[in-house]
Amino acid sequence: MKKEFEGKKLLILGGNPETASLVEIANSMGIKTIVTSGRHTDLAKSIAWKACDVDGMDVPGLIALARDEQVDGVLVGVADILVPSYCKVCNALELPCYATQKIVDVFAFKDIFKATCERYGVHGIPEYYLDAEMKREDLDNIVYPVMIKPVDNGGGVGMTVAYNERELIDGVKKAMEASNKKRFIVEKYMLCDDMGMYYTFKDGYCSASCIYDRYTTDEQPGLSRVCLGGTYPSKHLEGYFERMHSNVLRLFKEIGIKNGVLMLSGFYEDGEFYVYDTGFRLQGEAPHLLMKAIHGFDQREMLIRFALTGSEGNIDLSVDDDTRLRGKWAATLWILLKQGHIAKVEGIENLQQDKRVVANIQRLYEGDDVLPEWIGNEKQVFTRIYLVCDSKEELAECLKEYQKKIKVYDDNGNSLTLNSFDVNKALELNE
Template identity: 25%
Template sequence: MRLQILGGGNNQLGAIRRAAEMGHEVVLVDYFKNPPGRIYATFHEVVSTFDVEKNIDIAKKYGVDGVMTMGTDQPVYTVARVAEALKLPAFLDVPTARAVTNKEIMKQIMTANQIPTVPYRFLTKAARVEDLDKIPFPVVIKPLDSQGQRGVFKLTTATAVIDSLPETFSFSRADKVLLESYYRSDEITVSAWVDKGVPAILTITDRESFSFDRNIGICYAHEYPSRHQRREPEIRALVHSITRAFKIKAGPLYVQLLVGEQGIVVNEVAGRIGGAHEDIFIPYLTGFDILDRVINFSLGIDAVLAAGDQTRTARVNEHLSVQLFFAKPGKITSLTSLETLRKLPGVIAAGYNVAAGQTLETIANATARAGYLVMAGTTERALHESINQAFRALKIIDEQGQNLVIQPKAYREGSSQPAKMGPGAATH
């Protein structure tokens, strides 16, 4: 069968490879000429995943049997439009896909359904400093329709907001940007599977991030189990409310929550598999192969199964970490081999987003990730020892023989995160 996959980057690489292994022909759509997923695809069209009409034309050209994406927000809407045009299977109808990929609609649905979120408003390009004279600071501004922390800034003055608007708008196709009150909080991510409108939570992880200057929320790790696991009943009730409010009937659901002194509020909602290699760690922890489910349903191969039909109880005694590592600026001459990394204790999976010969720039957002390690241990201490050992082995060498990998401070016993993450200081 032929499956059109939107996006050929590292977030979609697992899906492209898995579909090919299952014997399907992959029609890859990615505006880069040589994306990582190209080597596994049967066909490749150099087209933007945002271009709805061209993606519909591609689907017709190849007579695809299904269309999907994963690990990225905006193509979710394109998938829904292609599926509607060709009457292909789809988890989300077009209105729902629009709601989970546009922050203006997303916020309006939350407000209308009493789903807790931070105070917010929208700004146009015509906004002036005097329009913000009653706004409490700090605030966060975001594009309505972007991803990867592009154009997301924490700001402390009205002048800084107005001065930053052009850059935030540059990452958007919308005529407004979102302005939110800054909420000091932990962030957690919830991955769930929805069947017949009923969500089943698969994992709850702590999303660890670093900030520097005005750039915030750049994720460097996901940790399981969450330090807020005890609040699962409250989280479960909130996920059910989100599913009803957004009219999500089936498929993957990814929710980002903020946990602070004023309680749990919803940051964002997405109708996709997450972008922190959830396709690897969810099956490892639960036995539910979320990627297989998405591929098969998208091709109409079989019915959607509820998560409870195939999962075991999540491994509550297992500790898992997804390390999304970064590197300093420089030209790469060599890297520790993936074969070496995958043989290290606790390593389930490893990969690079960079290659020898590439010149790395200063970190600006989450797209600057140099690679990832998915690691597990039977105890928190064992996991942390393995993480520390992996970072001692991990090397991205520049022309001066220096290791460009930004090393997190050593994990301490009894701590679910490094004492202090290094990238913030390293990227000023």
């Protein structure tokens, strides 16, 4: 790779495992990466040119750090909660920022995002009114089961499914503890098809990079349904373009999105699409890895380039991007773990030799502990495997192979892995 940014300094906010690949790409471009977070043990820090312990929510501290280091650009990692800080720091330093305060105000809080979407015909999940006072008349109107969420956190953190009033009260407490703003929402618990809609923006042009189906675990009652993987393209792709896509484009245009990458998470039920979450940054699910393998462009490089120059480069999304993946079929396979100590891992050592495997993002290793508080959110993910195949049938065969092959055991030889999703059902194949 041509190192046109050799010696430039880039401050990256957040150091979680998903941000590490962003740091690696910046390093490969000759950039001096400075990763900062409140946890000195974060993985992304271990591979950065310099690691700092300024918390991503400490805006004055971040500004001071950026000035002291004389950085040439700032970029947020894979963390929704840090997008507002990213915007404020860039504005204070007069550095390129793909987010504006208007966009941040819409996307930073689930309740504001939901209300804004409705104005453009982008429907959210049916919601029940309830505030921290939990008045009797409001509680009596709720039909169970429901999902309780903090308005300003993601990845399943602080989310609970409640099947009765006692569980609802406990869920509200959990959501409040996970919310900086001490706000939460209560929604109908959806048991239907889950989807992801992933968009790329360049200079005001918006491209639907991929529309895919997601599958979640039902082995953890009362907790957020953590993702088990996804298949691309979605079986509902045509319906989405007919019913929802134009409304989404209108929403994006009106709030002023011009550059960056954005994920919408949604449900499909009885012919309707319901959006339930968004993320205006690179995703932990990392569909950009599949996009790179199929289309050849790297969204991480685009965002890094924008942070340093204000331009995402010469890419032409109208030509280089394709929602239908140029006829390919792709998938992500997430291996989730139960609580326990990881004593032994099998089946993951030869992934890099399989041409169908375009990436493997491993979070946990032998010797690590899966903590109780990780269950029900993405911290219980052992690894994510990214697959690209020439046909649906080949993809199904590959998914089944790795579902069987990868094993994780505790000290007593007990399996720590949760059950995976039904491949035949997901891809609508006959047994």
